[in-house]
Amino acid sequence: MATEIEPTTEPRPQIELTGTDAIAKDIHVEQERLGKKRIPRPEGVNENSKILWSYVIPVAFFHLLIPLAFTSYFFSWWGVLFLPIGNYIFTSMGIGAGYHRLLTHRGYDCPKWFEYTLATLGVCSFQDSPARWVLVHRVHHQHSDHQPDPHTPHVSGYWSHMGWMFVDNTDLSKASAFDKYVRDLMRDKYYMWLQRGLNWVWVYVAHALVFLAAGFGLAFLLAPEGGVVRFAYQFFFWTVIMRTLYTWHVTWAINSAAHMWGYRNYETREDSRNNWLFALLTNGEGWHNNHHADPRSAQHGHRWWEFDMTYLTLSLLEKTGLVKNLVRPNNSALDRKTL
Numbered sequence: 096m097a098t099e100i101e102p103t104t105e106p107r108p109q110i111e112l113t114g115t116d117a118i119a120k121d122i123h124v125e126q127e128r129l130g131k132k133r134i135p136r137p138e139g140v141n142e143n144s145k146i147l148w149s150y151v152i153p154v155a156f157f158h159l160l161i162p163l164a165f166t167s168y169f170f171s172w173w174g175v176l177f178l179p180i181g182n183y184i185f186t187s188m189g190i191g192a193g194y195h196r197l198l199t200h201r202g203y204d205c206p207k208w209f210e211y212t213l214a215t216l217g218v219c220s221f222q223d224s225p226a227r228w229v230l231v232h233r234v235h236h237q238h239s240d241h242q243p244d245p246h247t248p249h250v251s252g253y254w255s256h257m258g259w260m261f262v263d264n265t266d267l268s269k270a271s272a273f274d275k276y277v278r279d280l281m282r283d284k285y286y287m288w289l290q291r292g293l294n295w296v297w298v299y300v301a302h303a304l305v306f307l308a309a310g311f312g313l314a315f316l317l318a319p320e321g322g323v324v325r326f327a328y329q330f331f332f333w334t335v336i337m338r339t340l341y342t343w344h345v346t347w348a349i350n351s352a353a354h355m356w357g358y359r360n361y362e363t364r365e366d367s368r369n370n371w372l373f374a375l376l377t378n379g380e381g382w383h384n385n386h387h388a389d390p391r392s393a394q395h396g397h398r399w400w401e402f403d404m405t406y407l408t409l410s411l412l413e414k415t416g417l418v419k420n421l422v423r424p425n426n427s428a429l430d431r432k433t434l
């Protein structure tokens with residue numbers, strides 16, 4: 096069973112306001128809705144907080160490799176074409192269907208082996224262990240765009256996109272936080288093992304080595320004479336390094352862009368938006384206002400044009416019997432929030 100998360104922070108006091116007070120309140124609400132209200136970093140972060148070098152160094156290192164993509168040695172069109180395929184396999188299935196819609200929100204049921212497969216694809220996206228990712232995201236849903244949301248753009252755009260990962264936020268690292276938010280995952284031997292030490296990182300490294308070996312295997316079959324090493328390096332560079340970078344940024348953009356830019360179908364208590372660009376780039380996660388309005392639903396696209404490839408895949412898998420009890424939008428509850 097997933098940990099039940101209380102839907103909101105404390106209720107706002109209902110005080111009768113008249114005249115200028117009422118206008119001031121309207122301006123405040125409007126500013127808040129438009130995402131202009133600045134809030135400080137979460138209370139679990141302060142000027143003495145540790146910098147998490149274990150996150151800073153790999154993220155910086157991967158970004159420093161980007162210029163190689165523009166060199167004739169590493170550039171390849173088939174490499175570029177692999178990005179949306181890799182994004183579908185690792186981000187949409189691993190992060191979207193696995194970490195997010197299944198492990199965080201329990202939007203459907205499936206056999207354990209399939210759950211572990213999706214979670215492992217998520218690990219191979221190098222976006223933290225399942226338990227920690229789910230913890231951060233459950234805190235986000237509980238406090239979205241209010242203290243102590245771990246990554247709201249009300250702190251800053253950069254903070255919400257990636258800055259929040261680089262400092263130790265005690266709200267997210269205390270044992271009590273794991274106990275409160277992800278007790279369900281910490282009771283599972285596989286997720287517990289991944290959490291221990293750097294095991295989830297070693298899984299990522301192992302998958303990268305498999306891709307490197309596959310690159311050499313394919314190179315012996317396909318590469319022109321004398322081009323085996325270059326082909327293998329190119330294969331590794333695009334299928335692991337560039338794919339990881341691509342999937343990092345499109346996923347991070349849900350925390351940043353999809354809380355700043357886009358349209359809203361529903362009146363929700365945070366500034367989530369439906370951002371069509373990142374919805375397309377993530378195969379559905381960008382319909383983020385819909386998601387905040389109905390977090391359990393595994394279907395994030397609610398209107399006919401809100402294309403949600405991740406949901407369509409789950410829906411197809413439901414027809415095969417692999418996926419069961421796929422949670423769809425709760426229309427009667429959503430009607431009350433419709434703008």
Ligand SMILES: [Zn+2]
Pocket residue numbers: 235239349350354367383387
């Ligand atoms: Zn959100």
Ligand SMILES: [Zn+2]
Pocket residue numbers: 195199200232236386390
């Ligand atoms: Zn969510």
